[in-house]
Amino acid sequence: MRTTPRTRAVSDTALFLGPAIVLLAIFFVAPILVNIVVAFTDMSQTLDFKDFPTTKQFNKLGKLDDEALLGIELRRSFYKALMLTLVFVVLTLGIFNLTFALILGLTTTALPDRMGAFFRAVWLLPRMSPSVVYALLWLWVVDSTERGLFNQILMAVGFEPMNLRLDHPMAVIVVANGLIGASLGMIIFTSAIRSIPEHLFHAARADGAGPFSIIRHVILPALRWPISYITIYQALALLVSFEYIFLIMGPARSTMTMAMLSYTKTLAPQIGGGQYAYGAAIAMILIVIGILVALAMWRLTNMKALLQRPRIEVR
Amino acid sequence: MAEIELRNLSKAWDASVAVDGIDLTLADGEFAAILGPSGCGKSTTLFMLSGVYTPTGGEIRFDGAVVNDVEPRDRNVGIVFQSYALYPNMSVLQNILFPLRFKQVDDADKRAREMAELVQITPLLDRRPSQLSGGQQQRVALARALVKRPNLLLLDEPLSNLDATLRLTMRAEIRRIVTELGVTTILVTHDQLEATTMADRVICMNAGRIEQTGSAEDLYLRPDTLFVAGFIGSPPMNLLAVDPSAAGLRLDVDGPVTLGLRPELLRAAETGVPATVSHVEPMGRETLYTAQSELGQVRFLEPTARPNWAFGDMLKLAFDPADTLLFAPDGQRVPDAHATWKDLAHA
Ligand SMILES: Nc1ncnc2c1ncn2[C@@H]1O[C@H](COP(=O)(O)OP(=O)(O)OP(=O)(O)O)[C@@H](O)[C@H]1O
Ligand SMILES: [Mg+2]
Numbered sequence: 001m002r003t004t005p006r007t008r009a010v011s012d013t014a015l016f017l018g019p020a021i022v023l024l025a026i027f028f029v030a031p032i033l034v035n036i037v038v039a040f041t042d043m044s045q046t047l048d049f050k051d052f053p054t055t056k057q058f059n060k061l062g063k064l065d066d067e068a069l070l071g072i073e074l075r076r077s078f079y080k081a082l083m084l085t086l087v088f089v090v091l092t093l094g095i096f097n098l099t100f101a102l103i104l105g106l107t108t109t110a111l112p113d114r115m116g117a118f119f120r121a122v123w124l125l126p127r128m129s130p131s132v133v134y135a136l137l138w139l140w141v142v143d144s145t146e147r148g149l150f151n152q153i154l155m156a157v158g159f160e161p162m163n164l165r166l167d168h169p170m171a172v173i174v175v176a177n178g179l180i181g182a183s184l185g186m187i188i189f190t191s192a193i194r195s196i197p198e199h200l201f202h203a204a205r206a207d208g209a210g211p212f213s214i215i216r217h218v219i220l221p222a223l224r225w226p227i228s229y230i231t232i233y234q235a236l237a238l239l240v241s242f243e244y245i246f247l248i249m250g251p252a253r254s255t256m257t258m259a260m261l262s263y264t265k266t267l268a269p270q271i272g273g274g275q276y277a278y279g280a281a282i283a284m285i286l287i288v289i290g291i292l293v294a295l296a297m298w299r300l301t302n303m304k305a306l307l308q309r310p311r312i313e314v315r
Numbered sequence: 316m317a318e319i320e321l322r323n324l325s326k327a328w329d330a331s332v333a334v335d336g337i338d339l340t341l342a343d344g345e346f347a348a349i350l351g352p353s354g355c356g357k358s359t360t361l362f363m364l365s366g367v368y369t370p371t372g373g374e375i376r377f378d379g380a381v382v383n384d385v386e387p388r389d390r391n392v393g394i395v396f397q398s399y400a401l402y403p404n405m406s407v408l409q410n411i412l413f414p415l416r417f418k419q420v421d422d423a424d425k426r427a428r429e430m431a432e433l434v435q436i437t438p439l440l441d442r443r444p445s446q447l448s449g450g451q452q453q454r455v456a457l458a459r460a461l462v463k464r465p466n467l468l469l470l471d472e473p474l475s476n477l478d479a480t481l482r483l484t485m486r487a488e489i490r491r492i493v494t495e496l497g498v499t500t501i502l503v504t505h506d507q508l509e510a511t512t513m514a515d516r517v518i519c520m521n522a523g524r525i526e527q528t529g530s531a532e533d534l535y536l537r538p539d540t541l542f543v544a545g546f547i548g549s550p551p552m553n554l555l556a557v558d559p560s561a562a563g564l565r566l567d568v569d570g571p572v573t574l575g576l577r578p579e580l581l582r583a584a585e586t587g588v589p590a591t592v593s594h595v596e597p598m599g600r601e602t603l604y605t606a607q608s609e610l611g612q613v614r615f616l617e618p619t620a621r622p623n624w625a626f627g628d629m630l631k632l633a634f635d636p637a638d639t640l641l642f643a644p645d646g647q648r649v650p651d652a653h654a655t656w657k658d659l660a661h662a
Contacts, residue, residue, distance in 0.1 A: 197398070197400070199396050199397070199398050199400035200400055200402065202362065202367045202396065202400065203394075203396055203400035203401075203402070204402075204413075205365075205366070205367045205387050206365045206366065206367050206387050206392065206393075206394045207387075207388075207413050207414040207417065207459070208386075208387055208388030208414055208416075208417030208418065208463075209388075209413075209416075209417060210388075210417075213416070213417070217402065217405075217413070218402065221402075221403075221404035222404075
């Protein structure tokens with residue numbers, strides 16, 4: 001059968017975008033819709049609810065709901081979670097996922113090929129091992145007794161052993177998440193650095209630039225998009241990440257970020273879960289924050305310009 | 316400016332030797348061209364001169380002082396890369412200013428603008444390299460190489476990306492600028508015409524070595540080696556492995572030799588070596604013929620646009636045996652040796 005250009009254009013579009021749209025709908029849009037619905041109910045452990053729609057859950061977070069002590073307690077933990085999330089995301093992203101990843105990318109590309117590949121592989125190892133194994137390693141590292149690796153080192157150089165999880169909980173989760181998270185940036189930055197034409201390095205050397213000038217004037221400009229991308233991607237990933245926090249710190253209040261709060265209030269039955277509607281409300285706020293952060297960075301980094309231009313033409 | 320001296324200069328990588336012990340002296344203000352096939356080590360030689368690569372053997376001297384381990388910024392060498400290598404994130408002006416960042420210069424901006432004026436790109440100063448044509452990019456690269464007032468200017472196939480007309484203008488323009496500044500210059504090129512029209516001296520390289528240096532005329536008329544004989548000139552020289560007894564020639568040397576003879580020195584005549592035309596190539600102003608003869612397959616050139624001969628025509632090819640060159644089996648030319656006719660009927 002002959003197809004007209006018009007039906008051809010429609011079928012091409014369906015062919016190219018169809019699978020992506022279906023996947024998005026099933027795995028992203030549907031859960032978000034379910035989450036939003038649940039957030040406006042009073043669903044609890046039994047999964048049934050009486051009220052819909054109701055803003056009861058959000059009232060608990062503002063000052064509107066006055067359930068005396070319990071209300072104050074809920075508000076406190078919510079505002080604290082907001083603050084902890086901010087600190088956790090900014091520190092992990094800034095120190096590890098960007099700066100440290102950049103240092104790894106720069107140093108491993110400056111090494112001879114094989115050695116560079118080896119060190120990159122080392123940094124990828126934690127990503128390849130199951131999270132529980134990685135978390136167990138960290139539990140051993142920060143163990144408060146004299147058996148902990150960190151304490152052994154401290155004592156070897158003449159300090160008192162310390163309880164890191166108690167005294168510096170944020171540092172523990174930032175470092176634990178950062179050391180894993182940096183490998184993504186490292187890979188992206190490495191490939192971006194490698195794709196800089198060799199002759200630009202030669203030109204910069206011939207023009208008299210030293211290593212730092214080359215980084216500043218040749219490498220960093222070429223990393224503008226990768227840095228924007230990693231910033232947006234990792235900021236969103238860290239906002240909702242709780243796996244390592246939970247595995248290393250458990251439901252400790254000192255590291256109860258938004259994602260942790262939402263998780264413990266819903267899916268961790270032995271520590272007071274089952275408040276599905278309340279957890280969904282927090283998750284919804286997290287989604288809104290995520291969207292705002294993404295939009296802000298989108299504007300800030302002019303990411304639009306990067307994604308706008310199609311490289312192959314699909315009619 | 317500077318006198319440049321290379322002593323047994325080498326550059327080897329794990330797997331290969333790119334430059335294999337070259338010796339060369341350039342006088343102050345000289346314009347030399349390096350000519351050679353792809354991969355013979357031309358760019359590598361320039362990179363060592365500019366300090367981008369460290370030699371693995373030998374010495375580089377600028378005005379007598381060894382500079383092997385001198386950082387590029389202290390060498391004062393300007394280089395235009397094969398691909399121009401402009402910084403894509405900087406404007407044209409910033410590109411030209413870049414080398415001055417690493418020198419103590421008070422009037423950087425003024426100097427950059429003067430350079431832009433010299434290479435005639437002043438109206439383009441605010442553009443990005445991606446918004447320039449190939450010829451404009453090439454001028455920016457030239458301005459960037461010249462702005463630090465180098466003692467040595469290196470040009471790595473600067474004209475290879477340009478169209479024929481622009482190439483012709485840029486040739487003259489580069490020559491003008493270089494003469495104006497009096498800077499010692501090395502031009503790398505595959506293009507023989509470019510080398511011979513622009514440079515005072517031509518250096519012919521092959522497989523990491525210098526085969527011969529001399530004037531364009533030297534290389535054309537008196538090639539030292541078989542490689543130069545075959546590489547210089549288009550169409551290339553006829554190189555015939557002759558069996559002297561069969562060809563009716565007497566050679567000044569004994570043993571097996573290769574006989575070289577330029578296609579334009581052969582002509583059809585009443586007497587000569589019998590040959591059959593096997594291929595005719597009209598080349599515009601002249602016509603190139605390939606013929607099978609007693610000496611082997613030869614090419615000859617006639618200065619007529621319309622072919623005088625056709626496929627299968629039989630003719631006799633005459634030449635002056637004093638024009639022949641003889642090459643020993645090791646590829647070296649035997650100086651002052653020629654062929655002569657055995658019987659005078661050919662002469
Ligand atoms: N970084 C490198 N590592 C290993 N080998 C190299 C490197 N750069 C060049 N070579 C090799 O050295 C030899 C000379 O290279 P060079 O770039 O100097 O050639 P060239 O004469 O400039 O050729 P072209 O005319 O194609 O530019 C080549 O055989 C090349 O494969
Ligand atoms: Mg080259």
